[in-house]
Amino acid sequence: MREDAIEREIEGMLGLRERREKDSELYKIANEVFDRTTKETLAYFHRRGKIESLYGVISTGKEANVFAGVDAEGNKIAVKIYRTYTTEFRRIWEYLAADPRVGYLPKDMRKLVFVWTRREFKNLQRAIKYAVRVPEPVIFRNNVLVMEFIGDELPAPRLKDVERSLEPLDFEELYDFTMGVIERLWKRGDMVHGDLSEYNILLHDRPVVIDWSQATVKRNRMSVELLKRDLRNVINYFGRKGVDVDDFDDKFRELVEV
Numbered sequence: 395m396r397e398d399a400i401e402r403e404i405e406g407m408l409g410l411r412e413r414r415e416k417d418s419e420l421y422k423i424a425n426e427v428f429d430r431t432t433k434e435t436l437a438y439f440h441r442r443g444k445i446e447s448l449y450g451v452i453s454t455g456k457e458a459n460v461f462a463g464v465d466a467e468g469n470k471i472a473v474k475i476y477r478t479y480t481t482e483f484r485r486i487w488e489y490l491a492a493d494p495r496v497g498y499l500p501k502d503m504r505k506l507v508f509v510w511t512r513r514e515f516k517n518l519q520r521a522i523k524y525a526v527r528v529p530e531p532v533i534f535r536n537n538v539l540v541m542e543f544i545g546d547e548l549p550a551p552r553l554k555d556v557e558r559s560l561e562p563l564d565f566e567e568l569y570d571f572t573m574g575v576i577e578r579l580w581k582r583g584d585m586v587h588g589d590l591s592e593y594n595i596l597l598h599d600r601p602v603v604i605d606w607s608q609a610t611v612k613r614n615r616m617s618v619e620l621l622k623r624d625l626r627n628v629i630n631y632f633g634r635k636g637v638d639v640d641d642f643d644d645k646f647r648e649l650v651e652v
């Protein structure tokens with residue numbers, strides 16, 4: 395696609411023509427992080443109706459930014475856009491190198507991020523198969539992942555955002571939910587999330603587990619380490635919230651020694 399055609403698609407997608415919010419947060423972030431590849435990819439999705447518009451910034455992170463949008467049919471979507479330039483290159487490389495599902499590893503940072511994005515998409519699909527509630531993955535290409543939007547008008551809050559207002563009872567239930575996710579993934583799905591915490595659980599009508607970029611399969615040589623990390627984080631967190639949590643060693647043994 396030609397440069398000016400791409401720019402037009404992007405402008406249409408951000409609604410800049412109509413709204414003239416050239417100084418909005420959305421516009422600033424888009425300007426800062428949308429490189430040529432990202433623009434091309436977004437333009438591609440826009441032309442195919444996968445992303446009709448992006449109207450808000452949900453989150454800005456070291457590795458990725460998440461936007462709220464709608465597709466051409468009016469469905470709300472969340473669009474996770476990985477930075478093609480990231481200081482996390484080393485970590486991403488190490489995680490991917492340990493994953494037996496990942497074959498050839500590109501040396502080029504941009505292409506490595508594409509592999510990372512694809513893996514998160516595959517992880518979402520795999521988690522759904524084992525009845526773990528996650529945002530439904532819609533499509534991915536290069537460094538852009540489109541998924542179901544979790545929320546109503548606003549994006550659903552993270553557990554971390556609402557913990558102060560929760561009753562002890564809710565923590566009990568959320569602990570059972572979260573431990574259930576760890577167990578189901580590991581035992582039935584041969585899988586581990588690897589970054590399961592109060593930051594990656596959204597509370598909607600039901601809790602939803604997000605951020606599957608680190609998730610991997612049991613066959614990965616790092617999987618037991620990741621399982622320990624998830625167990626430790628979850629047990630410590632809910633323990634601090636007053637839940638009568640499992641003993642870490644017991645739970646770990648129960649899971650790995652079958």
Ligand SMILES: Nc1ncnc2c1ncn2[C@@H]1O[C@H](COP(=O)(O)OP(=O)(O)O)[C@@H](O)[C@H]1O
Binds near residue numbers: 541544605
């Ligand atoms: N599908 C979604 N629907 C609504 N909000 C989302 C969705 N995915 C991510 N978010 C929001 O964006 C934030 C960052 O997304 P996440 O996947 O956790 O990336 P990061 O690697 O930056 O932590 C989340 O904490 C959550 O608030």
Ligand SMILES: [Mg+2]
Binds near residue numbers: 593594605
């Ligand atoms: Mg996260």
